[in-house]
Amino acid sequence: MHNGDEIRLTGLTVFGRHGVFEHERENGQEFVIDLRLHLDLAGAAASDEVADTVHYGELAQQVADVVAGEPVDLIETLAQRIADVVLADARVNVVDVTVHKPHAPIPLTFSDVSVTVSRSRKDASQ
Numbered sequence: 329m330h331n332g333d334e335i336r337l338t339g340l341t342v343f344g345r346h347g348v349f350e351h352e353r354e355n356g357q358e359f360v361i362d363l364r365l366h367l368d369l370a371g372a373a374a375s376d377e378v379a380d381t382v383h384y385g386e387l388a389q390q391v392a393d394v395v396a397g398e399p400v401d402l403i404e405t406l407a408q409r410i411a412d413v414v415l416a417d418a419r420v421n422v423v424d425v426t427v428h429k430p431h432a433p434i435p436l437t438f439s440d441v442s443v444t445v446s447r448s449r450k451d452a453s454q
Contacts, residue, residue, distance in 0.1 A: 333369040337384055338362040342395035346406055349433055359395050359403070360428035361410065363387070367419050382417055403427040403443045411447040422448045 340361040345353045365382060372381035394409050407425045414423040428442040 333367060335365040335367065335369075335382055335384060336363065337365075337388060337391075340388055340391060340395075342392045344395045344397075344406075345399040346395075346401070346403060346429075347399075347433070348401045352433065353399055357429070357431040359406070360430060361391055361395060362424075362426040362428070363391065363410075363414065364424040365414060365420050366422040368421075382419060387414070387417075403429050404445070407443050407445040408447075411445055415447060415449060418449075420449070422446065 340363075341358050342361065343356055344359050345356040346359065347353060347357075367382065369381060372378075390413050391410050394413055395406065400406050400409070407427045410425045410427070411423050414420055414425070424444060424446045426442050426444040428440050430440045432438075432441045434441065
């Protein structure tokens with residue numbers, strides 16, 4: 329494996345209804361997702377074929393479907409669900425998922441709150 333190989337998708341912004349408070353479920357808010365996939369890209373680099381790598385457009389849609397889907401209380405849970413989707417692709421060895429909740433209900437001035445989980449193939453619940 330080429331340990332330095334990775335695909336990054338950052339700033340994927342999706343409307344969701346996650347949160348502990350009822351108003352978060354009712355009104356919803358935008359969540360921002362960053363992904364860092366660790367995988368061997370040598371085959372794709374050699375073949376120049378999209379079939380030999382993770383199609384990041386399709387990946388973005390799969391992740392967006394999770395964020396826009398069934399509400400959860402915690403962004404930790406949302407991050408795990410996203411990691412599970414990413415690791416469903418056997419080519420991905422490790423994924424780092426960051427879920428940003430820039431409009432979290434915090435009564436102070438802040439620019440962002442986020443949770444990052446790192447999961448490997450052996451952690452996959454699939």
